[in-house]
Amino acid sequence: MIEGIFVEGLIYGIMVLGVFISFRILDFPDLTVDGSFPLGAALMVQCLLLGMNGWLALLVAFAGGVLAGVVTALIHNHLRVPNLLAGILTMTMLYSINIRILGNRANVPILDQSTILKQVTEKFTGIIPDDYILLVFFVIVALVVKVLLDLFFRTDLGMTMGAMGNNEQMVISQGVNPKTLKTIGVGLSNGLVAISGAFAAQYLGFADVGLGQGIIVSGLASVMIGEFLVLKSNRIGVLTLCALAGSVCFYAVMYVGRFYGYVIHMTPSDLNLIKGVLIIALLIATQAKKLKVPFKVAK
Amino acid sequence: MIELKNVSIVFGQGTVNENKALNNINLKVKEGDFITIIGSNGAGKSTLFNTIAGTYVPSEGQIFANDKNVTRDPEYKRAKYIGRIFQNPLLGTAGNMSLEDNMTITHKKGMKWLRRSLNSKTREMFRQQLVQLKMGLEYRMKENLVMFSGGQRQALTLLMMVLSKPSLILLDEHTAALDPKNAEIVLELTNKFISEYHLTAMMITHNMTHAIEFGNRLLMMDGGEIIFDIEGEEKKALTVEKLIQKFHELRHKTFENDRTLLAED
Ligand SMILES: Nc1ncnc2c1ncn2[C@@H]1O[C@H](COP(=O)(O)OP(=O)(O)O)[C@@H](O)[C@H]1O
Ligand SMILES: [Mg+2]
Numbered sequence: 001m002i003e004g005i006f007v008e009g010l011i012y013g014i015m016v017l018g019v020f021i022s023f024r025i026l027d028f029p030d031l032t033v034d035g036s037f038p039l040g041a042a043l044m045v046q047c048l049l050l051g052m053n054g055w056l057a058l059l060v061a062f063a064g065g066v067l068a069g070v071v072t073a074l075i076h077n078h079l080r081v082p083n084l085l086a087g088i089l090t091m092t093m094l095y096s097i098n099i100r101i102l103g104n105r106a107n108v109p110i111l112d113q114s115t116i117l118k119q120v121t122e123k124f125t126g127i128i129p130d131d132y133i134l135l136v137f138f139v140i141v142a143l144v145v146k147v148l149l150d151l152f153f154r155t156d157l158g159m160t161m162g163a164m165g166n167n168e169q170m171v172i173s174q175g176v177n178p179k180t181l182k183t184i185g186v187g188l189s190n191g192l193v194a195i196s197g198a199f200a201a202q203y204l205g206f207a208d209v210g211l212g213q214g215i216i217v218s219g220l221a222s223v224m225i226g227e228f229l230v231l232k233s234n235r236i237g238v239l240t241l242c243a244l245a246g247s248v249c250f251y252a253v254m255y256v257g258r259f260y261g262y263v264i265h266m267t268p269s270d271l272n273l274i275k276g277v278l279i280i281a282l283l284i285a286t287q288a289k290k291l292k293v294p295f296k297v298a299k
Numbered sequence: 300m301i302e303l304k305n306v307s308i309v310f311g312q313g314t315v316n317e318n319k320a321l322n323n324i325n326l327k328v329k330e331g332d333f334i335t336i337i338g339s340n341g342a343g344k345s346t347l348f349n350t351i352a353g354t355y356v357p358s359e360g361q362i363f364a365n366d367k368n369v370t371r372d373p374e375y376k377r378a379k380y381i382g383r384i385f386q387n388p389l390l391g392t393a394g395n396m397s398l399e400d401n402m403t404i405t406h407k408k409g410m411k412w413l414r415r416s417l418n419s420k421t422r423e424m425f426r427q428q429l430v431q432l433k434m435g436l437e438y439r440m441k442e443n444l445v446m447f448s449g450g451q452r453q454a455l456t457l458l459m460m461v462l463s464k465p466s467l468i469l470l471d472e473h474t475a476a477l478d479p480k481n482a483e484i485v486l487e488l489t490n491k492f493i494s495e496y497h498l499t500a501m502m503i504t505h506n507m508t509h510a511i512e513f514g515n516r517l518l519m520m521d522g523g524e525i526i527f528d529i530e531g532e533e534k535k536a537l538t539v540e541k542l543i544q545k546f547h548e549l550r551h552k553t554f555e556n557d558r559t560l561l562a563e564d
Contacts, residue, residue, distance in 0.1 A: 159400050171375075174405055
């Protein structure tokens with residue numbers, strides 16, 4: 001089951017790309033994620049139960065995530081609520097909404113509905129060893145999302161978003177409304193998170209309102225691991241690849257902790273502590289790394 | 300062009316910190332004007348710019364751009380025809396992005412969409428424009444701007460602003476944070492661009508000599524008011540001594556900013 005280690009990292013990698021967009025590109029610490037991840041899962045499961053095609057259901061999940069992000073951005077933009085609080089507000093409301101979507105239940109399993117994953121497995125069984133079908137599939141899905149994002153951030157709109165995260169005044173001076181950029185960016189970010197949630201639901205075989213708990217911390221830890229892996233770069237292609245690699249590393253560590261943690265008397269509930277400690281360790285390590293690099297004297 | 304009618308700005312209205320930063324300003328900026336602005340610290344110069352640019356909404360009065368009332372237009376909308384450069388050279392460009400990316404974002408004003416305008420043709424156009432700066436930046440288009448000096452970044456901001464053809468440019472002590480050599484270069488470029496591209500400009504400076512040397516019109520501000528507005532031949536005849544004396548006559552106090560006196564070189 002070694003491939004399972006990587007599959008999780010790739011599924012959640014799409015969420016990490018979303019977190020990377022909000023935290024790193026937009027400089028908008030967005031906590032909506034903890035709600036939009038289970039939203040994606042809930043929408044996927046409900047749509048499947050209604051007999052919808054899996055890919056169409058994925059589109060619905062994406063749209064739901066975008067909407068959640070847009071709500072956060074609008075609260076922040078128009079009510080002058082700090083971005084952290086705006087995200088918490090949406091996340092809190094999403095908890096109720098997700099239960100509603102799941103038909104007033106906290107957990108809904110996928111029964112014999114045909115998920116995207118089942119279709120893919122059926123199609124490729126015999127061609128690729130069964131154990132590796134999902135691994136190959138998610139490598140492709142993650143890379144497709146990554147490449148699409150790379151292309152997006154190389155357009156004028158994408159570049160301007162990148163500039164805003166760095167220097168909002170510059171964007172205003174260009175006659176661009178930063179509120180519009182934030183709405184698009186946070187929407188896109190949560191759309192990706194919801195897609196990740198939708199795939200997670202298919203992989204796990206159920207949707208649960210608790211799926212999103214602590215997702216933002218995992219996402220952030222993954223982003224930070226990715227940044228730690230390579231030297232500083234401004235190439236968007238490198239940055240998104242790092243985010244994915246960070247996710248694979250992070251979830252591999254969590255996987256090992258979950259399945260082999262008992263060796264050192266660890267229980268699954270210890271994982272949250274481990275995540276926090278991991279982030280703190282990364283913060284310390286990043287600072288140590290920064291101090292070691294001598295400042296370049298610009299002449 | 301731009302006209303301010305009875306504009307006042309009050310900060311902290313109704314609190315103990317109430318502060319009238321602009322007091323009933325009336326100002327008409329004519330097309331082609333190059334106005335230099337002097338005044339001691341806290342006189343309201345930056346507040347005047349922020350009000351023209353739309354960062355602050357006036358507590359009273361109206362602002363017109365080409366006879367259109369723009370008093371309530373947000374800053375990003377006015378930015379389409381008003382260019383600004385700040386004292387902080389980092390504010391004009393994105394340090395985490397390459398020179399060519401920065402130019403792609405800034406060469407046209409307004410909302411950007413899903414096009415990619417950076418291609419071999421625009422790259423060549425940017426390269427040619429960079430040559431005007433005579434800083435060799437045309438060979439460094441793929442470098443991140445964090446690697447550039449403050450002077451280079453300010454010169455770039457100036458160039459990119461000029462290329463977007465604004466009807467008015469606001470320069471707020473834009474050379475004050477640079478070392479003397481770079482300040483000189485950026486000021487020269489400013490003057491060159493303003494005359495070559497026939498720009499309408501307002502420039503705040505703490506250097507009286509520069510205020511006299513450059514432009515066709517000079518404003519002196521104090522206590523949130525424009526106390527002195529002079530142009531044409533009259534301005535040409537000004538000297539630093541006359542300016543200081545004028546200030547003394549008008550306000551019955553000495554010009555408090557020693558820096559301005561020392562910066563006569
Ligand atoms: N955002 C602000 N909030 C409160 N007071 C301000 C603000 N901006 C400027 N002021 C006050 O307004 C006055 C004028 O400031 P400013 O326009 O920056 O002066 P100058 O640029 O001429 O040195 C000062 O007393 C300053 O403290
Ligand atoms: Mg000032």
